[in-house]
Amino acid sequence: MRDVMGIINVNVKDDILDELTYSRCIASVPFGGNYRLIDFMLSSMVNSGIQNVVVLTLHKYRSLMDYLGNGKAWDLNLNRKDEGLSILSPNVFYSLKYFQGDIQNFYSNIDFFQRSRQKDVLITRSNMICNLDITEVVNFHRRTQADITFLYRENDDLVEESPWRRKLEIGADGRVLNLEQGTEKVKGKKVLLEIFVMSKALLIDLIESCMINGTGDLLHDGIIKNQENLKIFAFPAKGYLGVINSIALYYKHSLNLLKPANWQELFFRPGFIYTKAEDEPPTKYMRGARVTGSLLAGSCVIEGKVENSVLFRGVQVKRDAYIKDSIILPESEIEEKAQIEYAILDKEVRVSRGKVVKGRKDNPSVIPERTII
């Protein structure tokens, strides 16, 4: 796997989690108590033996840069002798109005790709909740001598969750017969995931030919429009999988972690999910705490009642406060007798004594960071 470069393409069109992506890009949205969304893809790559990871950012990347630091938490030190983590930001500033697709961003870093010594690239997005063994798909890709190999998932939920997602049709050998585009619909439940392998030479070729035609989007303009000329294969993705591209899905997948089977599948198999450790003490339960069916990160101090919720680090729940079916991001403070139900509180929110925050099950209320209620 040393000759595969991992590219995490943090795309602007993913910044669709409303309040949660006002001031951060999707990759650094906190998830699952201890993590940020990008941890899942980064850990999958590292656990599979990839040692050279590129994070392609576009905007609002301050919190992401701050979080990734030198990559050490994922064993990807920037200062590893010849490998490690590289964060590529655009070398020209595009007003987002003129941003016409990720090709522009790939192209502005094309020298980086040309210079690197890896033979193949694995390109993914940053908003996937997964724990993947990538060696399987790379081996499959090499065995079939494909030009491009996609991961796919055959799943009712995924089709339902994301009607705009592309479906595909594959032959018995795994060759992709048809990749959905525009209005012609493909039957079945096989959904294309934006995780794919190809040679670096082909990537550079696709970037350059797209630029000649006036930029565009790598997946859409580079690959799908060209599918007749490319030998495309697909490989099934295993394990827990979620693609977070709406608040509803963020909420749904967060609460899915409250089933211990999902918790174990996602966090332990095939490898651990790594995250940047905060130096925090364990969580403390005080006299009178009543916490059931919930996931809690470190350094929370709990005096009140919590049901069916996810609490990030350093959340304080005071006496007689009540949290139900909610996601509470780091360092938020829920004061005495406050009530929170069907809500997502971004970090450092303070809910004052006796106040009520209440959303609906199908439409959780989202409170932006540092709000005082």
Add this chain to the structure above:
Amino acid sequence: MNRKKECVAMLLAGGEGKRLGFLTRETAKPAIPFGGKYRIIDFTLSNCTNSGIVDTVGALTQYKPLILNSHIGNGSPWDLDRKKGGISLLPPFVRGKGGKWYKGTADAVFQNMNFLEQYNPRYVLIISGDHIYKMDYSLLLDYHKSKEAEVTIAVIEVPWEETSRFGILNMAEDGRITEFQEKPKNPKNNLASMGIYLFDFDILKKYLQKDQKYPKSSNDFGKDVLPLMLKNKCRMFAYPFRGYWKDVGTIESLWETNMDLLQDKPTLDLYERNWRIYTVSSNQPPHYLGPAAKVEQSMVSDGCLVFGEVNRSVLFPGVYVGENTIIRDSLIMSNVKIGSNVKIIRAIIAENSIVGNGSQICCQDNEAGEIILIKENSTIPDNSIINSTDNLKKVIFESGGKFT
């Protein structure tokens, strides 16, 4: 090359901790797990980081150092991975005419004089990896300077009835030390030495050399070097420390010190923002409390899955607690798996042990009896009844369980 440092710390981390039973069979006392995610030595190392005056530490190891060495690593959790200085592990070593083990605390420092000389510090701070406390060493250094002392010893008030367990210091009004009383029956006051000494380097060097010349000396700071200095009328001062300080020397004190953390407002506050305790991260997911879990007055670490009831207890990372299980007044260390319908009261279950369904681990006298210690990697079979450490072996052997 100028490597001169104002202050270098020598951290005594070779202690065996004989009174800690099984817990120190495979590891040195400073590496014993504490407070959910820490090891005892983290407190001293974090004090170095937080004090801001010590960026060079020599860790003197001797007894079973494997876990301790891998825990300390390159020192990065405590910001001690430095270009100049940082942390160095200093185990005993062989030299031209054979080598020898560290005989006493003073001997350990003496044998590493080369280490100290390469930094040529003005001051040397002697600290121990056996204590649970938060202390700003920069205040100790200020005090030392203001008294123009040659050595300053940190002291703490202990209860009068416990003075016979400590080295007691008597001093003049200005803080100058006039007398040592080692474990006195009739103490003149209740100020005990904390085993933290700040020396002028040249004085330290001089007296360590002197001490080596006495063949009968046990080469210990408390027993030999400091009394010798007093005899020679050195300027020795006592620095009164106020705050939490515990020497975790026995199973009971290890248990008690952990229980102290569970009070509503503990004297030693792990949640204080400006004096964090740093450690090596376990990299586990958040913990999960099941639909029928009930956890109160307890600390729970990452990676735990709890379906039962936990009261006044500390769960270390990766612990599993089954349904209808009751855990009270106990320490459950990393990766212990406890089945369902289990009752555990006043016990310490060491790492990676497995407690079978329906077992009971509690002494007959629930509230004040002995603390039952289950050693690491034990397998307690289903439905075992363990009511004292003595019958523990019997129970395990009779039912064919593993007890290595």
